[in-house]
Amino acid sequence: MEPQLKQNNLAIPLAIVIAGALIAAAVYFGNAGAGGASALQPQGAEQFTGDLEQMQPITAGDHIRGNPDAPVKIVEYSDTECPFCKAFHATLQEASEEYRDDVAWVYRHFPLDQLHTKARKEAVALECAAELGGNDAFWKYADRWFELTPSNDQTNIETVLPQIAKEIGLDESKFATCLDSKKFDAHIEDNVQNATATGGNGTPWSIVIAPSGKKYPLSGAQPYESVKQLIDLALKDK
Amino acid sequence: MRGVLTSLANTRSAVVALTVAATVFAIAVWLPNLRLLFAIWTDASVSLGDKLALPISLLSSIATNFTLLSASYTIAIAVLAGVNAALIVRLIQMRGVFGSGAAVGASGIFTGAIGLGCAACGSLILTSLIGTVGGISILALLPLRGGEFGILGVVLLGVSTYLLAKQITKPFVCEPANIKV
Numbered sequence: 001m002e003p004q005l006k007q008n009n010l011a012i013p014l015a016i017v018i019a020g021a022l023i024a025a026a027v028y029f030g031n032a033g034a035g036g037a038s039a040l041q042p043q044g045a046e047q048f049t050g051d052l053e054q055m056q057p058i059t060a061g062d063h064i065r066g067n068p069d070a071p072v073k074i075v076e077y078s079d080t081e082c083p084f085c086k087a088f089h090a091t092l093q094e095a096s097e098e099y100r101d102d103v104a105w106v107y108r109h110f111p112l113d114q115l116h117t118k119a120r121k122e123a124v125a126l127e128c129a130a131e132l133g134g135n136d137a138f139w140k141y142a143d144r145w146f147e148l149t150p151s152n153d154q155t156n157i158e159t160v161l162p163q164i165a166k167e168i169g170l171d172e173s174k175f176a177t178c179l180d181s182k183k184f185d186a187h188i189e190d191n192v193q194n195a196t197a198t199g200g201n202g203t204p205w206s207i208v209i210a211p212s213g214k215k216y217p218l219s220g221a222q223p224y225e226s227v228k229q230l231i232d233l234a235l236k237d238k
Numbered sequence: 239m240r241g242v243l244t245s246l247a248n249t250r251s252a253v254v255a256l257t258v259a260a261t262v263f264a265i266a267v268w269l270p271n272l273r274l275l276f277a278i279w280t281d282a283s284v285s286l287g288d289k290l291a292l293p294i295s296l297l298s299s300i301a302t303n304f305t306l307l308s309a310s311y312t313i314a315i316a317v318l319a320g321v322n323a324a325l326i327v328r329l330i331q332m333r334g335v336f337g338s339g340a341a342v343g344a345s346g347i348f349t350g351a352i353g354l355g356c357a358a359c360g361s362l363i364l365t366s367l368i369g370t371v372g373g374i375s376i377l378a379l380l381p382l383r384g385g386e387f388g389i390l391g392v393v394l395l396g397v398s399t400y401l402l403a404k405q406i407t408k409p410f411v412c413e414p415a416n417i418k419v
Contacts, residue, residue: 083305084302084303087302091302114378115378115383199273202270216274216277216278217271217273217274217277218271218274219270219271219273219274220270220271220299220302220303221299221302221303222271222296222299222302222303223295223296223298223299223301223302225295225298226292226295226296226298226299229288229291229292229295230274230292232288233278233284233288233292237283
C-alpha cells in the first residue's frame with residue numbers, strides 16, 4: 001500500500017505545479033502580447049499584439065510638457081480617477097523639472113470605464129481645457145485636477161470640473177458647451193485603443209522612447225528612482 | 239506554531255524560507271514590468287550596473303504601486319510561501335513525503351498570484367490572463383477589485399502552514415493503511 005500512498009502524495013502537488021506552469025505561460029503570453037487576445041475582448045481587438053511599435057506617433061496634436069524635441073520622450077496613458085495615476089503624475093512632474101529640455105512628457109487618455117465611470121468625462125474636460133486655453137491650460141488643468149481630487153470616482157464632477165476651468169481662467173460658458181459636446185469622444189477612444197494595442201492592461205501605462213527610437217514599456221506608478229534610471233538609460237541609447 | 243519554529247531553527251530550512259520569500263516578493267513586485275526587465279536584461283548595450291540597478295529600484299514599488307491591502311497580502315504571501323517551502327523541505331527530510339499541506343500551499347500561492355498587482359487600476363494578473371476588457375469587467379464586480387484572490391491565497395497558505403506543521407510534529411507511529419472494522 002505504501003508506494004500507492006506516496007504516489008497520491010505526489011499527484012496533487014504535481015497537478016498544481018502543472019496548473020501553475022499553465023498560469024505562468026498564460027501570464028507570459030498575456031504580457032508579451034503576441035496572441036494575447038481572448039474571447040472576452042471586444043471586436044476589433046483580434047489584432048491585439050501588445051506591440052510597442054503600434055504606438056501612434058507623437059504629433060503636434062499631442063499634449064506635450066517640456067521640449068517637444070527632447071531626446072527622451074515619455075508617453076503616458078492615464079486615467080484621471082486612478083489613484084496610481086495621481087501619484088505617477090507627481091513623479092513625472094518631478095522628472096520634467098529635473099530633466100527640463102532632455103525629457104518631453106506626452107499625456108494620452110486611458111479611462112478605465114468599468115472601474116471609473118467618471119474618468120471619460122474628465123478626459124473630455126482636459127481636451128476642452130486644451131481647446132480653450134492651449135497646451136499650457138491643458139497641463140494647468142491636469143495638475144490641478146490630480147492635486148485636488150481624491151480618485152476612485154469620489155469627486156462631484158458637476159461642480160469640480162467647471163470650478164477648475166474657472167480657476168485657471170477659462171471661459172466657463174464655452175467650457176460647459178464643450179463638455180456637453182461629443183467632439184472629443186473619438187479622439188479619447190482612439191487613445192484608449194492605442195493604449196491596449198501597445199500592451200497597456202492597466203493605468204498608468206507609459207512608454208519611454210530613447211533618442212535611437214527604442215521603446216521601453218513601464219507599467220504602474222513606479223518610484224521616482226526607477227523612472228530616473230530608465231530616463232538615464234534611454235539618454236545613453238543614441 | 240512549535241513545528242514552524244522548530245523547522246525554522248534549522249539552518250537549511252531558514253535559508254530555504256528566506257530564499258523563497260525573497261523570490262516570491264521580487265517576482266510579485268516585478269510582475270507588471272517583466273517585459274521591461276526582459277528587454278533590459280537581454281540588451282547587450284546595457285551595462286551590468288544598469289541591468290542590476292533597475293530591478294533593485296523597482297522593488298520599492300511595493301510602496302508606490304500597491305494599495306495598503308495589496309501590499310499587505312503580497313508581503314504575507316511571500317513570507318508564508320517561504321515558511322511553507324521550509325516546512326516542506328523539513329517534512330521531506332523527516333518523512334520522505336510532501337504531505338497534503340504542500341498541495342494547499344501551492345494552490346494558495348497561485349490563487350494569491352492572481353490577485354497581485356494594482357487592483358484600483360485594473361493591472362492585476364487577472365487582466366493579463368483573460369484580456370484587458372474582460373479582466374477589468376470582472377474586477378468591477380468584485381467588492382475588493384480582485385483583492386479577494388490575494389486574501390484567499392493568504393488563507394490557503396495559512397491552512398497549508400498549519401497542516402505541514404501538524405504533520406511535522408506528528409509522532410512516529412505505525413498506522414495501518416486500511417482498517418476494516
